[in-house]
Amino acid sequence: MPKISRADRAELAQKAAHIRRHGQRADWDVATIADEITRQVPDLAPLEVWRLAYGWSRPQVVAAIGELYAADGLAPPGVTTARLCRWEHDGVQPDPDYAAALARVYQVSPQRLGLNLPSIAAGAGYGRPTPSTLGAGMAETALTAVADSVQLQREIEGPDGGPDTRDQVERAVGYYTSHYARHAPNVLATEIHRARQMVVDMLTHPQRDADRTELRRLAGWLSALLGNLAFHTADYAGAHIHLGTGARLGISVGEHRLTGWSLGAQSMVASFQERPTDALELAAQAGEHADTPLHRAQITAWCELRALAALGRRSDAAAAATRAQHHMDAARAEEPGRFGFDRAELHQHLAESALRLGEPRQAAEHAATAVALKTTGSPGWAAATVIRARAAAADHAPADATALATTVLDTVAPEHLRETTRQRLAALDADLHTEHQPARASRDLRDRLRALPAHTPAQRTSPEPNGH
Incomplete structure (x- = not known):
């Protein structure tokens, strides 16, 4: 240069x-x-x-x-x-x-900084929270400041809140949505519970009908976030409760996007619980609320395609995959954040469905596309990388599979490793040990997976905002 x-x-x-x-x-x-x-x-x-x-x-x-x-x-x-x-x-x-x-x-990894030093990759600790006030400390401070802002504004306007307090809650939902992947699930859930508790408290005070409707809408979105976070920490009962609240509040206030997304997330939870028939039924309900091409692409790929592949309905799954891609092509733009959808996630679901249907090379192609579209170390990157690893194992390349999985464990801190990715890693481990004498690297990977700490639950809860 x-x-x-x-x-x-x-x-x-x-x-x-x-x-x-x-x-x-x-x-x-x-x-x-x-x-x-x-x-x-x-x-x-x-x-x-x-x-x-x-x-x-x-x-x-x-x-x-x-x-x-x-x-x-x-x-x-x-x-x-x-x-x-x-x-x-x-x-x-x-x-x-x-x-x-x-x-x-x-x-980030040393390689992303232009530091080509592979010898430090395994033990450097990049991607993990650091004590530096410029690293994770700054991120956590910014996170706690969100609910603090809601609380301070409520103290100004009174216990029933007011327009500025509701505006702060709206901003909080936007922040939690767009920064969802930055924080460990239990840390983020604790702060969202704190925000939702204030919304529930405001609902116990007299409100104008329009204001009460707005608070219930905001409570619904916060509940949907909590449901997804519960799912990512293997709390399936909590996930169904919170997502069910989100869906009911969405129906009661006429928020189709909230209802559809909450039902879609419940479909995903059912899929990971190996209940594909229930997942398909929930996908159909979610699809009734999908009113844009992007949202239809999301529900079709995220819920319907996954369930059809799990049921072995090959021709129906192929048709769903085609529909999802057509909806995606018709969408005006991708949407960032937890409630959004993009091509990376589309290819992730296409990859996992292909894998389920016994097409590892097609799965590998879609997974590689998803990896290329995601930031290294992000949850989406981790999920797609493990799907690539499973495709490699299915294509009789165990060394490649083990190397990909090890990269994920070296890059993502355990507290940031979602239950969905842990389940994929567990499935990969089972794939690698179908051989009578698995390779040493496969045995080492199993040891690392067994050493992963259990999920840490959120440090507080909030009541379900179901009342009127």
């Missing part, structure tokens, strides 16, 4: 800052902002791209590395802003320990 003048570099940094501000207004996560900076400002090295995507100065990054060393009981590191500058601009590779620290600060 040719030498860039200081003035030109300042201009590049300003352009990156503009992209970051635009991304924050659009509720992009940091990885998406980094990808967009890389696309629009290709002269920046990856290490600088990620710092600018976070909006951090070099002294802040140096301080964060120092915090990591202190938390690990190590002597202060010899990192300076000048040294960090050389790593960013001069193509100088940091020592492995410093590279591992940078990966932890930015919470």
Whole structure:
């Protein structure tokens, strides 16, 4: 890369800052902002791209590395802003320990930072929460501030709330939806319970009919989120309760999207409980509320296709796959967030259904497409990568399957590993041990899976907002 003048570099940094501000207004996560900076400002090295995507100065990054060393009981590191500058601009590779620290600060793999040091990949701890106030600490502080804002506004307007309090709850639902993948399920569920408790409390006070309807609508969306989080921590009973509340509140306030999504999520839960007939019935109910091409694509792929494949109805599953793709093509745009749908998720469901129907190579193609469209380390990336691993195992490539699964375990912290991905990993483990003498790598993978800690439940609950 040719030498860039200081003035030109300042201009590049300003352009990156503009992209970051635009991304924050659009509720992009940091990885998406980094990808967009890389696309629009290709002269920046990856290490600088990620710092600018976070909006951090070099002294802040140096301080964060120092915090990591202190938390690990190590002597202060010899990192300076000048040294960090050389790593960013001069193509100088940091020592492995410093590279591992940078990966932890930015919470991505070393490779995404342009640090081609595979020897640190397994133990660096990237993607895991760090004690740095710039890493997970900042994310958790931002999360708790959401419900705090609702509480403060309610204190201003009174116990029954008011228009500004309801607006804050609406903003909270939007934040939880768009940042769903950033937090461990139990942590996010605890905060959503806190927000929903305030909504339930407001419903116990006299309200105008229109205001009560709005609060019940918001309570329904919060319940749908809690149902999905319960599902991701293997609390199937809780998932059905919360999702059932979301569906009922959606019907009572005329919110078709809420009703359809909650029923669709219940269909997914039934599928993972190996109840495909119930899942198909719930999918049909959800489909009655899908009123846009994107939502029809979602329900068809997410619920109907999965259930048909589980029932072995090959021709019906093929027809559903075609319909889902046609609906997706007709959609005006993809929707981000937990309640949205995109092509990555479409290909994930197509892959898993193909796998279920005994078509591993087709499954591998769809899974590879989904992986390419997802950010490394995200829940969607993890799910699609394990589906790729299962396809490799079905195609008699156990070494490839084990390597893919190991990559997921090396990249995603246990507390962020959803129950859906754990079940896929368990299925892969069973696939790999069908042989009489499984390979050593397969046995090591089984040991790692058995060592995974149990899911941590949310630290608080809130009553179901079913009353009028």
